[in-house]
Amino acid sequence: MLQLDKLTKRYSTGDLALQNVDLEIPNGQIIALIGPSGAGKSTLIRSINRLIEPTSGSAILNGENLTALNSSGLRKARRKMGMIFQEYALVERLSVMENVLSGRLGYVGFWRSFLRKFPQSDIDEAFRLLERVGLDHMADKRADELSGGQRQRVGIARALIQHPELLLVDEPTASLDPKTSRQIMRLICELCDERGLSAIINIHDVALAQMFVPRIIGLKLGEVVFDGLPDEMTPEVLTDIYGEEDWEATIRKIEDDDEEDEELL
Amino acid sequence: MTSENIAAQRIWTRPPIIPNPNLRWALIIGTIIYLIASFATIDVNWIRVYEGLERGKKFILAFSNPNFVDRWDEISYGMIESIIMAFSSTVVGVIISIPIGLGAARNIAPLPVYLICRGIIALSRALHEIIVAILLVAIFGFGPLAGFITLSFATIGFLSKLLAEDIEDMEKSQAEAIKATGPSWLQWINYGIQPQVMPRLIGLSIYRLDINFRESAILGLVGAGGIGATLNTAFDRYEFDTAAAIIIIIIAIVMALEYSSGLIRARLQ
Numbered sequence: 001m002l003q004l005d006k007l008t009k010r011y012s013t014g015d016l017a018l019q020n021v022d023l024e025i026p027n028g029q030i031i032a033l034i035g036p037s038g039a040g041k042s043t044l045i046r047s048i049n050r051l052i053e054p055t056s057g058s059a060i061l062n063g064e065n066l067t068a069l070n071s072s073g074l075r076k077a078r079r080k081m082g083m084i085f086q087e088y089a090l091v092e093r094l095s096v097m098e099n100v101l102s103g104r105l106g107y108v109g110f111w112r113s114f115l116r117k118f119p120q121s122d123i124d125e126a127f128r129l130l131e132r133v134g135l136d137h138m139a140d141k142r143a144d145e146l147s148g149g150q151r152q153r154v155g156i157a158r159a160l161i162q163h164p165e166l167l168l169v170d171e172p173t174a175s176l177d178p179k180t181s182r183q184i185m186r187l188i189c190e191l192c193d194e195r196g197l198s199a200i201i202n203i204h205d206v207a208l209a210q211m212f213v214p215r216i217i218g219l220k221l222g223e224v225v226f227d228g229l230p231d232e233m234t235p236e237v238l239t240d241i242y243g244e245e246d247w248e249a250t251i252r253k254i255e256d257d258d259e260e261d262e263e264l265l
Numbered sequence: 266m267t268s269e270n271i272a273a274q275r276i277w278t279r280p281p282i283i284p285n286p287n288l289r290w291a292l293i294i295g296t297i298i299y300l301i302a303s304f305a306t307i308d309v310n311w312i313r314v315y316e317g318l319e320r321g322k323k324f325i326l327a328f329s330n331p332n333f334v335d336r337w338d339e340i341s342y343g344m345i346e347s348i349i350m351a352f353s354s355t356v357v358g359v360i361i362s363i364p365i366g367l368g369a370a371r372n373i374a375p376l377p378v379y380l381i382c383r384g385i386i387a388l389s390r391a392l393h394e395i396i397v398a399i400l401l402v403a404i405f406g407f408g409p410l411a412g413f414i415t416l417s418f419a420t421i422g423f424l425s426k427l428l429a430e431d432i433e434d435m436e437k438s439q440a441e442a443i444k445a446t447g448p449s450w451l452q453w454i455n456y457g458i459q460p461q462v463m464p465r466l467i468g469l470s471i472y473r474l475d476i477n478f479r480e481s482a483i484l485g486l487v488g489a490g491g492i493g494a495t496l497n498t499a500f501d502r503y504e505f506d507t508a509a510a511i512i513i514i515i516i517a518i519v520m521a522l523e524y525s526s527g528l529i530r531a532r533l534q
Binding site: 077104 | 441
């Protein structure tokens, strides 16, 4: 269970990016976070693992108050939160395998990681995950040789090898084509279901969020303005979140052509 | 063409870099006047130049007849000393530069560390090799030790600065992604930052080896050992043929270094 309690972030420029965000996410639930650019979606998920320091309020993950942790406590807590990024954020000059194994850094000592002598159990797990995302034959390729969809799969494997309790997912499909976007969203949601993981997925694409995610949170100017089921997303709700526009075409339009792309890659 | 079309033509010129026309023209005219005034102060003694041409000619002719043989022992000794000086000072300089470079990168170092490291870099860069060498020769006496320390010190200023700038230019997202997995600080550097800056670090180190070798030829002139000392002696004895041999060897080594550094850097990307 992740609980956000009056989480607030004010940047040093004075911009209020998050205002008293209260949110509860039970274990195993996936939520989509939607909202216009600058609404604070990115700030919200980074305030949870404190890549951005929240100004006030608290974030509590399974009973542990993340906002109160000192730096070594934070390091241990970050191991429990896998993160997936918009531009994949793989270390480009490292191999696919090294990128995946970097998810274990919090669990191994410096020399083991420096010499790339990870425990056999980690290597087995890395191969299992790469196989699961369809990339086990790419283990020794350099990350910058991969296509966008492949990179995001490596990013997913890196997050999952942490054995996280929570996934923080920042615009996973923003740089991908529509088909790959769906495959990646489906993969993330499937993996979360398999492992009983809860996840927060920032996403621009409202239709994609409706397709895969059972609960949607709307964020506007740092405040939660919507919290409900995909079916409750009406044009009025979207107007409230994003502003005036013709929303009829956006909602659930791609529902019917959903089934044809089951294969991965 | 109708009159409306002509009326619709709008003039466009590229906006000037300095918007204020008075300031712009003042700068342009000021620069020209300064340039003319500067050239006017250069006092050329043409008679002296004419006489010097003769010596210059002798010197250049010596190149057609370089003498590697008569002073070969001194030349090879100086050359080996220079190579050892250049190599060891580069290695030591690079090793010291890495922590200072990390500390001098504003995006990863806290402010006090940053200021100290930038201070060290500024000090190293402010003092030219020759000045440092003169000081160190006064402390350690004549010989390659002074040259070695001088070049190590100069390497720190060069390499730390460029390494720090490369770290500041790195892709933040890659380092952020590694940080999000909960690594220790050293692991974070090793996985999130080192892969991003490694090719440039290696390229710069080879380039610095090249510079250090050339500098070692100069440092001999102030007594800090190396091939420069041999070269200086050759000039003092008016042995231009030996000097020519030394200069040819220096050019050959620098070219070899240049060529190999190009090869290595091309393979690193």
